[in-house]
Amino acid sequence: MWTAVWGTSPQRAGASFAPNWSEAGFSNQTVRQVVRVSAGGVATRVRLSNQYGSTPLKVAGATIARTTSGAAVQPSSLRQLTVRHARSFTIPVGREVATDLVPMRLAALESVTITLYLASPTGPATYHPLALATSYRATGDHRSDVGGAPFTETSSSWYYVSGLDVVGQAKRSTGVVAFGDSITDGAGGTADNRYPDQLAERLASAGRPRAVVNQGISGNRVTVDSAWFGDKAVSRFQRDVLDQPGVGTVIILAGINDLGISEVAANPPFPIFAPFTKVSAKQIIAGQRQLVARARADGLRVIGATLLPIKGSSYYTAASEAKRDAVNHWIRTSAEYDAVVDLDRVMASPTDADQLRPTYDSGDHLHPSDAGYDAMANAIDLNDLG
Incomplete structure (x- = not known):
């Protein structure tokens, strides 16, 4: 296959x-x-x-x-x-x-x-x-x-x-798709050091080489289409996850742009982020629920990742932080995912849980550095991949 x-x-x-x-x-x-x-x-x-x-x-x-x-x-x-x-x-x-x-x-x-x-x-x-x-x-x-x-x-x-x-990689569907936005796409990092790259390296080092496919789009949102940053996650999920051959697991890390762009409409750092649609935590959760249901219906194992800290970035306001907390609480406690990787806690500064650890910060307080992407890959329990 x-x-x-x-x-x-x-x-x-x-x-x-x-x-x-x-x-x-x-x-x-x-x-x-x-x-x-x-x-x-x-x-x-x-x-x-x-x-x-x-x-x-x-x-x-x-x-x-x-x-x-x-x-x-x-x-x-x-x-x-x-x-x-x-x-x-x-x-x-x-x-x-x-x-x-x-x-x-x-x-x-x-x-x-x-x-x-x-x-x-x-x-x-x-x-x-x-x-x-x-x-x-x-x-x-x-x-x-x-x-x-x-x-x-x-x-x-x-x-x-x-x-x-390829053919000859596995006799059954064991491939992993990392699905998300710029933090999956690798913004702030360097070539072949995105977290999916480093996850693939970790699997190979452990003698368990396994397909890991990166389907991140920078600026992508769960609920809003963008001419610049792709069809919304709920629309592209079929093409970018379910239609990929040999996939058995998907890791979903998505929603930070929905809540962040909601809060920067008055003073957008990048006009190309338009439309500046207001999105609630409930809407992000509803979108993630839809992704989980569609993955399950296709027989995939689904891993949910909590949203990383954003304090100090252009996305950070009291309102966006409240939304992030609400989405992360749902991911941790809803039991809707087969497994959860708590990247919020893994990536947080020891002195301020709402901010990225300095060594994991690429400099914009939103995207990880290469060291941060390595920490993300290492946070995934390989047994959770199925």
């Missing part, structure tokens, strides 16, 4: 927090992207998404190879990617396609490079802004180049790639 061992949540084209290539799209260009798998297998396939494209996406050619450094790849590992045995293929608007099986054995925590040659104008590109990885671009067709010299442009986002699956 197929198991997702890497993934990222597709989003609409936009400027987001940093310049990127999504709005202009691509034309007679090759884009090369590096991803690290959480677990290995004996063969692989790549999933590509045109979820938010305005026209069918014509892929003139694509390859996969083992990463060496930068945009360079291991020559002997280069393989052509095909769909229905064709090297060029089209992805309809609003759809995702999986390539044919590639007989490439991958190990846990190995990096691979996916290269797409886009000959025709693509229009705005479906992408994921916060890759915390470098993507590369070259003019012309360089899908089969093994060196990185032609790839003179770089970006910190991923384009069109939405998943990488």
